[in-house]
Amino acid sequence: MRNAHLALNLNKSSSYEMKIKPRIWQDSRGTLPQWLHVTVFKLDKPECLGRDSQPIALLTRTRMPDLPSVLLHLQADMTSNLIFDSSQASFPVSADDLAKLTTFTLRIYKDIFNKKFEINDPAMSYWFAPVMKHYHSVQNGAAQLLDWETINYVHANVEWRWTIDCSTQELENRYLVDRWDGGRRFWAIEVLPDLRPEDPVPSDAAAHKYMASILDYSVSLFPKARKKAVWRKDQPVIYAHRILHRLNWLDEFTEKELNVSKIAYVCPEPLLFSALPTSIAAMAYLIPSAISRVESYLIALESCDMLGLTIRPDLALEAITKDSDNTQEHRQEQIHLQRGMGKNYERLEFLGDCFLKMATSISIYCLYPNGNEFDYHVKRMLLICNHNLLNVAMEKKLYQYIRSLGFSRRNWYPQGIKLLEGKGMNKIEDQVYNHVLGEKTIADVAEALIGAALLSSNTANMDMAVKAVTAFVSSPDHNVTRWADYYKLYTTPAWQLGSVNAKHISVVNQVEQQLGYRFTYPLLLYSAFTHSSLPDSQGVPTYQRLEFLGDSLLDMVCVSFLFRQHPDRDPQWLTEHKGAMVSNKFLAALAVRLEFHRHLRFTGHGVETHNREYVAEIEEIAAEHGSSSRDYWTTARQAPKAYADIVESFIGALFVDS
Numbered sequence: 184m185r186n187a188h189l190a191l192n193l194n195k196s197s198s199y200e201m202k203i204k205p206r207i208w209q210d211s212r213g214t215l216p217q218w219l220h221v222t223v224f225k226l227d228k229p230e231c232l233g234r235d236s237q238p239i240a241l242l243t244r245t246r247m248p249d250l251p252s253v254l255l256h257l258q259a260d261m262t263s264n265l266i267f268d269s270s271q272a273s274f275p276v277s278a279d280d281l282a283k284l285t286t287f288t289l290r291i292y293k294d295i296f297n298k299k300f301e302i303n304d305p306a307m308s309y310w311f312a313p314v315m316k317h318y319h320s321v322q323n324g325a326a327q328l329l330d331w332e333t334i335n336y337v338h339a340n341v342e343w344r345w346t347i348d349c350s351t352q353e354l355e356n357r358y359l360v361d362r363w364d365g366g367r368r369f370w371a372i373e374v375l376p377d378l379r380p381e382d383p384v385p386s387d388a389a390a391h392k393y394m395a396s397i398l399d400y401s402v403s404l405f406p407k408a409r410k411k412a413v414w415r416k417d418q419p420v421i422y423a424h425r426i427l428h429r430l431n432w433l434d435e436f437t438e439k440e441l442n443v444s445k446i447a448y449v450c451p452e453p454l455l456f457s458a459l460p461t462s463i464a465a466m467a468y469l470i471p472s473a474i475s476r477v478e479s480y481l482i483a484l485e486s487c488d489m490l491g492l493t494i495r496p497d498l499a500l501e502a503i504t505k506d507s508d509n510t511q512e513h514r515q516e517q518i519h520l521q522r523g524m525g526k527n528y529e530r531l532e533f534l535g536d537c538f539l540k541m542a543t544s545i546s547i548y549c550l551y552p553n554g555n556e557f558d559y560h561v562k563r564m565l566l567i568c569n570h571n572l573l574n575v576a577m578e579k580k581l582y583q584y585i586r587s588l589g590f591s592r593r594n595w596y597p598q599g600i601k602l603l604e605g606k607g608m609n610k611i612e613d614q615v616y617n618h619v620l621g622e623k624t625i626a627d628v629a630e631a632l633i634g635a636a637l638l639s640s641n642t643a644n645m646d647m648a649v650k651a652v653t654a655f656v657s658s659p660d661h662n663v664t665r666w667a668d669y670y671k672l673y674t675t676p677a678w679q680l681g682s683v684n685a686k687h688i689s690v691v692n693q694v695e696q697q698l699g700y701r702f703t704y705p706l707l708l709y710s711a712f713t714h715s716s717l718p719d720s721q722g723v724p725t726y727q728r729l730e731f732l733g734d735s736l737l738d739m740v741c742v743s744f745l746f747r748q749h750p751d752r753d754p755q756w757l758t759e760h761k762g763a764m765v766s767n768k769f770l771a772a773l774a775v776r777l778e779f780h781r782h783l784r785f786t787g788h789g790v791e792t793h794n795r796e797y798v799a800e801i802e803e804i805a806a807e808h809g810s811s812s813r814d815y816w817t818t819a820r821q822a823p824k825a826y827a828d829i830v831e832s833f834i835g836a837l838f839v840d841s
Contacts, residue, residue, distance in 0.1 A: 199582035201618040203594050205481035208308035211244040212599045215281060215305055218273040220246040221328060223314055224466070224473050227252070228263035234370070234465040238314040240329060241477070242284060246273070248484060251497040253476045253525075255432040255469060259441055265473055268320070283338040284310040290337050291467050294358070294457045297365030298596065299604035306599040311470065313463050333460060343456040347418065351376075354421055358464040360455040364403035365605070367391075369423040369447055369454070370461060378420035380450045389425045389444040401449040414452050423447045431590040432472040434523030471595045478595075479586055486584035490632065490654045492647055498635035501526040502535075503628055505587045505620070521589030528631035530746070533754040535634030535651075537742040539567050542652040544735035546661040548728065548835075549672035556727040566656040569626040575657045576629045585628055587618045629655045673839075678722050679704050690782050697778060702840050711836035714785035714825055726832035733835030737765055770830040771822030772815075775801050779829050794823050 225238040241247070252264040276284070285304050288311045292298040313330040343357070351374040361367035380398035384391075393399045393409075397420050404412060425447045427440060457464065483499035494502070506524040543566045547559050554562075565571060576582070588594075593607055594616075633655065637648035644666040653661055663669060687705040694708060695701040702708045706723050715725045741764040745757050763769060774780055775798055785791070801819045808815035 196619050196621045198617045198619050200580075201585070201587065201616045202482050202485075202583045203616050204598055205478050206485055207243075207245060207481055208598065212308055213305055214244075215278060216244045217275060219243065219276050219310070220273045221270040222247045222250075222477075223266075223268040223270075223318070223328065224469065225266050225268060225314075226255075226257075226263045226466075226469075227266055231257045231261040231263040232465055233258055233261075235462045236465040237316040237330070237460075237462045238318065239463065239466050239470065240312045240314050241473075242310040242312055244309075246271070247477070248480075248496065250477060250480050251495075253433065253472070255472060256435045257432065259436050265469060265476075267473075267477065278304075281310075283334050284312055286338040287312060287334050290457075290459060291470065292596075294360050294455075294459055295368070295464060295467050296471075296596075297605050298602060298607075300597075301601040301603055303600050308597045308599050311467070313460075316462070333463065337458045340458040342458055345451045345456055347415065349451075351419070354419065354451060356461050358457040358459055358461050359421075359423060359449065359451075360457055361403050362453065362455050363405075366428050367403065368426040368428075369421075369449060370426060372422045372424060374419045375422050375448070376419070378448065380414070380416055380418055380420060382420070385446075385448055387444070387446050388448055389446060397448045398450050398453075400447075402453045412453075414450070418450050418452050421449050421451060423449050426468075429468070430471040430592050430595075431475075431523055432469055433476065433525075433590055471592075472590065475590050475595045482584055482586070486581065486632070489579060489584075490651065492632070492636050492651055492654070494632070494635045494639045494647065498531065498638055499632075500586070502528050502531045502631035502635040503585050504528055505585055505624055505628070506589070521587070524586065524589050528628055529754050530757075531631035531634035531638075532627045533634070533757055534637060534742060534746050535630035535632065535648075536567075537739050538637050538645075538648050539630060539633055539652055539655075541735040541739040542649060543567055543656065543661050544732055545669050546663065546672065548732045548839075549669055549674075550660060552674060552676045554728070556731050559728065559731045562660055566658055566660055569623055571657075572626040572629045572655055573622050575655050576625045578657075579654075581628060582620055582625055585618070585620060585625070587620065588616075678710075678724065679707055681706055681722060693778075693782070700837065700841075702836070704840050707836045707840050708833075709784075711832040712779070712782040712784055712829055714783060716786045717784055726829060729832035729835035729839070730828050731835070732838065733831035733833065734765075736834050736838055737831055741765055767824055767827040768819065768822045769816055770827035771797070771824075772801050772805075772819065774826040774830050776805070777830075779833065780826055783825060783829055785825065794825070796820075797823055797826070 219242040222241045222243065223238050224241060226232065226236070229236050247267070247269045249269055250267040252266045254262055255265050256262050281304050285302060285307060288307070289300050289302065291311055292300055313333045314328050315330050318328050345354070354371055354374050357371040359369040359371055361369075378385075378397060380401075381396045384394050384397055384400045388394075388400065391400050391403075393402065398414055398416075402409060402412065402414070424445045427443060427445065429440065459467070479500055480496045483503050484494075484496055486503055487494045487499050504524050504527045506521045506527045540563070543563050544559075547554070547562050547566075551558070551562070596602070596607070633648055633651040636651035637645060640647040646665045649666050649668070650664045653664055663672065683705045687709050690708055690712065691702050691705045707729075710723045711726050711729050713723060713725045715727055717725065738761070741761045742757065745752070745760055745764075749757070780794065780798055783794075785794075797820065801816065801822075804815050804819055805812070
C-alpha cells in the first residue's frame with residue numbers, strides 16, 4: 184500500500200512555465216558597459232562551410248563560462264564543430280565604440296535575418312563583431328582581435344552603392360539582399376557578359392514568382408509598384424547562388440533542403456549590396472544555432488546554480504534535455520522528436536538513479552547501525568521514490584529549466600530591444616512560454632542531474648553527486664555534502680569491536696588467501712556470512728544489513744562499468760546487462776567460485792541439502808565448460824538465494840571495513 188501511495192501516474196502531465204532566455208541577459212541589461220568580454224565563434228573545419236569565412240565574436244557585459252563546442256551540419260555529409268573561445272580578460276569600450284558595435288549587430292539582424300530592431304545601446308543583451316581572420320587565441324588581447332576596419336565601414340555605410348560605372352570585379356563576391364522579399368539572399372559569383380537584363384531566365388535558375396526576364400526575376404515588388412519602377416536596360420547580369428534560408432544548423436539536412444535549386448541570375452540595380460563582407464555574412468548565418476545552444480547551456484548552468492551544484496555544461500544540458508514526448512520509452516519510435524537537441528537525459532537518469540540508491544543506502548546504514556533490513560528499505564524508499572523527487576523538484580521549480588523545445592526560429596532573437604520590422608514585431612516582450620511535462624519526466628531529470636553531478640565529480644570523492652542527492656531527497660536521512668561526511672556519520676557498533684576467537688581469525692585468513700584483502704574487523708566478516716536462520720549468533724547480527732548496503736554498492740559498480748564501457752548504449756540495454764551481472768543465479772555461482780559457501784553459517788536440514796546439491800551441480804558444470812567459460816552458470820538449477828546474498832553482504836562488509 185505504501186508503494187502505491189509513493190508511485191507516480193506515468194500518464195499524468197501538466198503545463199509548466201519554461202525558461203526561454205537565460206537570466207544573465209536580463210541581469211546585465213540597462214546600462215552602457217565600459218568593459219566587454221569576448222567569446223569567439225569559430226569553426227574547427229571552416230572549409231566545410233563551402234565559402235570563405237572569418238570568426239565572429241560575441242561581446243557580453245559579463246564573462247561567458249567555458250562552453251563545449253557544438254556540432255553543426257554545414258553541407259550534406261559535412262560537419263564542423265563550432266568552438267566557443269571565451270576570453271579570461273575584458274577590454275575597455277567607449278560610448279562611440281559601443282554605438283559602432285550596435286550598428287554592426289543590428290545590420291546582421293537586418294541584412295541577413297530581415298529583422299529591424301530599434302537602436303538602444305543600454306538595452307542590448309550582447310553584441311556581435313567581426314574577428315580578424317588569422318587570430319590565434321582570445322587570450323592574446325581581446326581588443327586586438329576585433330576587425331575594427333570592417334566595423335567602422337559598416338557603421339558608416341548602410342550598403343555598398345552600385346553604379347553603372349562599377350567594374351566587373353567590384354560586383355563579384357558580394358552579399359546581395361532582395362529589398363522586398365525577406366527570404367531572398369544571394370552570393371554574387373561572377374558577371375556574365377553574354378546575358379542581358381531582358382533575356383529569358385535560364386532554365387537552371389531557382390524558381391521565383393516572376394520569371395518573364397532576368398530583370399523581372401531580380402525584382403520582387405508587388406504588381407502595382409512593378410509597373411511604376413524603371414530600371415536600366417544596360418546593367419550587367421550576375422550569376423549568383425541563392426542562399427538557403429536555413430537557421431537550424433544543429434540538425435542534419437533534409438531531402439527537401441538538399442534538392443533545392445540554388446542557381447540564380449540577377450541584375451544589380453534592384454538589389455541591396457550589403458556592407459557586410461561575404462566572409463562575415465557566411466559566418467553570421469550560424470549565429471542562430473550558436474546563440475540557441477549558448478543560451479541552452481546557460482539555462483542548464485542556472486539550474487545547477489539553483490541547486491548549488493557545479494556541473495560540466497555539456498552534462499548539465501544533457502541532464503535537462505527532453506527531446507520527445509516519450510523520451511523515457513527506450514527503443515520506441517520517438518513521438519514529436521525535436522531534432523538537433525543533442526543527447527537527452529535518459530542515460531544520465533539511469534546512472535543517477537543508481538547513485539541515488541547507493542548514497543541513500545550508505546547514509547541510512549550509517550545513521551541506523553542497529554536498524555533492521557525492513558526499516559532500511561522503507562526509509563530508503565521514502566527518499567528515492569519518484570513522488571519525493573517530484574515534490575522537491577516542484578519546490579525548486581526545476582520544470583522551468585527542462586529543455587523540451589528544440590531550435591526555434593523565433594526565440595533565438597534577443598530580448599530587451601524592440602523589433603520594428605519583421606515577423607514577430609507584435610510579440611509581447613515578456614511573454615510566458617509553457618510546456619507539457621509528465622510528472623515522471625520531472626523526477627527523471629532530477630536523477631539525471633545526480634548522474635551529471637557524478638560525472639562532474641572528482642573520481643576520488645564524488646562530492647558533487649553526494650551534494651546533488653542531498654538537494655533532491657531533502658531529508659535528515661541524507662544530509663551530507665561530501666563523500667567524507669559518510670565516515671563521520673558512522674559509529675562503530677559494539678558487536679563489531681567484540682572479542683575474536685580462532686574461528687573468526689580462520690575465516691579472515693582464508694578470505695585473505697583467496698582475495699588478497701585482510702579484514703581489520705573479523706566480526707564484520709563473520710556477520711557477512713551469518714544467515715538469518717541464526718539471529719544474533721554470539722551477539723553478531725545476520726548478514727541482512729550488510730546485504731542491504733552491498734546490494735546498492737554492487738549495482739553502482741556494475742552500472743558505472745557498463746555506462747563508461749558502452750557510451751552509446753541506451754538504458755534498456757544497460758539495464759538488461761546489469762540485471763545479468765547482479766542476478767541471484769550469477770552471484771550464487773560466483774559465491775561458489777570464491778568458496779564463500781564454505782563460510783556460510785546457517786541452520787536447517789532442507790537448506791543444507793539444497794545448498795549441497797547446488798554446489799555439486801555448479802562445480803560439475805564449471806568443470807565441463809572449463810575455467811574460461813563465462814556463462815556456464817546459466818545452465819544450473821535454481822540457485823540458493825543465500826549464496827547470492829553473501830556476495831552482496833561481503834561487498835557491504837568490505838566497504839565498511841575499508
